[in-house]
Amino acid sequence: MKILGIETSCDETAAALLEVADYNSHKTKKSQISNLKFQILGNVVLSQVNIHKKYGGVVPEVAARKHVETISPVIAEALNGQKPDLIAVTRGPGLITSLQVGLQTAKTLSYVWDVPLVGVNHLEAHLWSYLLNQDTSHKLPARLVVVAGGQDTLFPAIGLIISGGHTEMILVKGPGTYRLIGRTRDDAAGEAFDKVAKMLNLGYPGGPVIAHFAKKGNSSQINFPRPMMESGDFDFSFSGLKTAVKYQLNDMVPTGNFSQAFINDVCASFQQAVIDVLVGKTIKAAVKHKAKSVILGGGVSANEMLIADFQSSIFNLGLAFYYPEKWLTGDNAAMIALTGYFKQKSARKNNWRKLIAEANLSIV
Ligand code: KG4
Ligand code: ZN
Numbered sequence: 574m575k576i577l578g579i580e581t582s583c584d585e586t587a588a589a590l591l592e593v594a595d596y597n598s599h600k601t602k603k604s605q606i607s608n609l610k611f612q613i614l615g616n617v618v619l620s621q622v623n624i625h626k627k628y629g630g631v632v633p634e635v636a637a638r639k640h641v642e643t644i645s646p647v648i649a650e651a652l653n654g655q656k657p658d659l660i661a662v663t664r665g666p667g668l669i670t671s672l673q674v675g676l677q678t679a680k681t682l683s684y685v686w687d688v689p690l691v692g693v694n695h696l697e698a699h700l701w702s703y704l705l706n707q708d709t710s711h712k713l714p715a716r717l718v719v720v721a722g723g724q725d726t727l728f729p730a731i732g733l734i735i736s737g738g739h740t741e742m743i744l745v746k747g748p749g750t751y752r753l754i755g756r757t758r759d760d761a762a763g764e765a766f767d768k769v770a771k772m773l774n775l776g777y778p779g780g781p782v783i784a785h786f787a788k789k790g791n792s793s794q795i796n797f798p799r800p801m802m803e804s805g806d807f808d809f810s811f812s813g814l815k816t817a818v819k820y821q822l823n824d825m826v827p828t829g830n831f832s833q834a835f836i837n838d839v840c841a842s843f844q845q846a847v848i849d850v851l852v853g854k855t856i857k858a859a860v861k862h863k864a865k866s867v868i869l870g871g872g873v874s875a876n877e878m879l880i881a882d883f884q885s886s887i888f889n890l891g892l893a894f895y896y897p898e899k900w901l902t903g904d905n906a907a908m909i910a911l912t913g914y915f916k917q918k919s920a921r922k923n924n925w926r927k928l929i930a931e932a933n934l935s936i937v
Pocket of ligand 2: 695699736737871904
């Protein structure tokens with residue numbers, strides 16, 4: 574089946590056409606998914622980042638207006654003349670006015686084409702984005718094989734969703750079966766990168782530029798706190814770390830004229846503090862919940878140091894580790910289409926009347 578995915582929750586206008594073949598669907602129980610094969614037939618991501626850059630962050634009104642202008646050509650390019658069997662659209666969480674653009678477009682197409690429509694949770698889509706990896710040589714298994722009740726299972730998994738707006742730890746028993754076991758109490762991990770970059774005058778978004786300078790810096794130069802590392806639960810807090818960076822900058826360079834060497838060290842030390850907390854708490858959760866694997870998703874999972882540290886800790890424990898390739902870490906619609914496949918039981922032709930956007934939609 575061909576699924577059109579539509580994503581407009583933040584500052585990327587995205588559409589994708591995904592072909593999904595379930596070779597064993599006639600044999601498997603409803604609760605099982607086996608041997609899925611995916612082919613991305615079209616995948617268009619139009620980023621607005623250059624527009625929002627000058628404001629130091631995403632301006633919701635501007636984002637929504639841009640989505641309105643670009644959504645139709647983006648969808649047309651992804652479809653390339655083909656018609657889908659199902660439409661999957663992000664209905665939350667995200668900026669409400671941005672979400673509305675994708676949702677109303679999807680509803681219109683569903684009505685006009687008489688094609689079923691399903692609403693997708695953006696965070697859930699980040700969680701499954703690794704299934705679309707093209708290069709599977711360094712990961713096991715190549716595809717999601719076997720779910721509920723199977724022998725060869727990779728579940729339960731600990732899912733860590735780390736993006737600009739969210740930091741959520743989820744116990745995953747399979748697609749659609751989740752328990753939220755921890756989340757940030759204040760800033761998201763990506764938000765901390767963005768705010769620290771702003772303090773250093775490095776622009777927006779902060780993650781890629783901090784990761785870049787961190788490579789040249791010394792991560793043990795400044796001993797930033799590792800917030801909530803020993804809190805005994807799986808919640809996070811990054812706003813204190815951000816404040817610690819601010820005080821450190823004021824103390825060490827009151828003029829605000831940071832040398833490049835200093836910037837490199839702050840980036841490396843800050844990044845390592847975030848990584849230590851993310852990796853440390855995920856490992857604790859995996860042990861406590863007897864997980865068989867760890868799944869990463871969201872923009873921050875593009876961080877190479879984070880992946881390297883996760884790899885060594887997770888492989889030491891003998892767990893499988895799944896993370897999206899870089900091109901899948903940010904917002905895209907291929908992951909929305911894929912998650913729409915998992916949700917197809919709730920797809921309806923009359924959903925164009927019913928679906929609503931929810932800015933704070935939760936994964937559980
Ligand atoms: O998932 P995403 O594209 O959008 C949201 O749903 O929020 O995540 C964007 C976030 C931004 O905060 C950005 O700074 C961060 O991901 N990010 C990174 C890296 N690349 C992007 N953070 C750390 N290291 C990176 N290499
Ligand atoms: Zn996202």
